[in-house]
Amino acid sequence: MPPSQDPFYAGLGQAVRIGTELLAALIVGGGIGWVVDTYLLATGPWGMVSGLILGSVAGVRNAYRSAQRWPKS
C-alpha cells in the first residue's frame, strides 16, 4: 500500500507534522533565551521571555510553511 497516493495517509501525515512543528520552535526559542540569561548575560527573565515569544512566532511560521505544502486531494 503506497500511502503517498492515498489522500487519507497523506493528510494524516501532514496533520501529525504540524503539532511538533509548533512545539520544537518553542523549545529552541525558550532554550536560547534561557542560555543567554543564565550563562551569557545576566538579563533576568527577559532573555527567556523574548526567546519564548520569538520561538512561538517561529513555530507558527514553520507550521504555516508546512501547511503551504498541503497535498492537493
Add this chain to the structure above:
Amino acid sequence: MEDSPLHPFELHNFLSIHLGGLDISLNKAVIMMWVVVGLVTILMIKAGSARQLIPGKLQSLGEILVDFIRGIILDTMGKDGMRFFPLIATLFLFILFCNLIGLIPGSYTVTSQIVVTAVFACVVYGMSVVMGFVLHGAKFLGILVPPGTPGWLLPLMVPIELISQLARPISLAVRLFANMTAGHVILGVLFGLAVSGGLLIGWLPFAFTIAMNGLEVGIAFIQAYIFTVLTCVYLGDAFHLHGSEDHAH
C-alpha cells in the same frame, strides 16, 4: 507485574563492555538494531537478486518499497535528489522496520529512544547545512532571510528564521521518538488494565489493545514516511536555496 508503564523502555546491559572510557555495552536496543539491519539487508538482497520480468512476491515487495522511496524523492527534491537515494532509502527502511518490529510483543522499539532519533536528525540536518555551504558558499546564509523581506524587518526576521531553522532537527527527533513512545505507553497501560481487570471486565481493554496495535502499524508507517519526506525537504532546501517551495508539488 511492572509498576510503571515506562518500565519497558528501560535498558539493562546484558554484557558490559567499556573501551577506553567509551561505553559500548550490549543491551536490548543494540541487539534489536542488529536484527533490523540484518533483516533489511537480507530482504533487499533477496528481493533484488531475483530480477524476473514477472516479479515474485518478494521482488514485488522490494519494487514497491524502492518505487515508493523514489516517488518521495522526486516529489520533494526533483530529479537532482536521486543522488541521495541510498541515504534516504537506508533511513526509511531502517526506521520503518524498527517501528514495525517493535510492535511484536516482547521485542524492543529502537526508535523509542531519543538518542537514536536525535542522531538521525542531527546527521540529516548537519548534512544539509554542510552541503548548503559547500554548494552555495556564504550565499547559503540567505536562507535566514525569506525572499521579499524589507530591510527594516531584518533584525526581527533573522532571529525568527534562525530559531525556525534550529527547530528542524529537534522537531524531527522529537516527533518520531514521542510518537513511538506514546503508542507503546498506551499499549502498556491498556494491557496492564486487561491483566488487572480479570476475565469479567478485562476483555474490554484487551480488545482495545488489539485495536491500538492495528493503529500503531499505521503510525509506524506514517512516522517513517514523514521522517523521510522531511529529510528530503531539508536536503532539498539546502540544494535549491529558496527554490524548494516550488518543487514541493
